[in-house]
Amino acid sequence: MDEKPYPFSLTRTEFRYEFESVSQEKVVQKVVLFTQTDSPQIFNLALLDVLDNGKMSDISVTNNDDLRTVLATVIKIIEDFLNKNQDRFVIFRGSDDRRQRLYRIVISRELELLQQNFQIWGVVDNELTIFEPNNEMDFYLIGKK
Numbered sequence: 001m002d003e004k005p006y007p008f009s010l011t012r013t014e015f016r017y018e019f020e021s022v023s024q025e026k027v028v029q030k031v032v033l034f035t036q037t038d039s040p041q042i043f044n045l046a047l048l049d050v051l052d053n054g055k056m057s058d059i060s061v062t063n064n065d066d067l068r069t070v071l072a073t074v075i076k077i078i079e080d081f082l083n084k085n086q087d088r089f090v091i092f093r094g095s096d097d098r099r100q101r102l103y104r105i106v107i108s109r110e111l112e113l114l115q116q117n118f119q120i121w122g123v124v125d126n127e128l129t130i131f132e133p134n135n136e137m138d139f140y141l142i143g144k145k
Contacts, residue, residue, distance in 0.1 A: 108133035
């Protein structure tokens with residue numbers, strides 16, 4: 001075709017990673033979904049289970065006795081995402097109070113190691129602050145150093 005086309009662009013607003021949680025009893029398909037927020041530099045992270053009907057849930061309880069392995073996998077996925085998108089940030093929170101507390105505990109426990117490659121903040125009342133292990137946060141924000 002000899003016609004000059006209009007300019008166009010491709011915008012990636014969603015990145016999807018998949019893995020399986022495996023136990024003696026069952027295999028659960030997991031999805032880590034990064035979705036662009038209103039800010040093009042910030043992507044929301046959702047850890048989801050794929051249900052039997054194909055829908056995804058962030059409130060289901062897997063009970064596969066592999067929580068540490070699942071969280072280690074999510075951390076590696078965040079690292080992969082940020083290595084490929086170094087000018088981006090990942091924001092997340094637990095889908096309930098129990099998960100929110102769990103994320104704070106995991107980040108606190110791994111903080112020294114995480115800070116070697118990442119900057120970690122918390123958001124409290126819409127204010128960005130440096131992550132502190134004993135302080136409750138509304139959201140967590142992670143970026144590449």
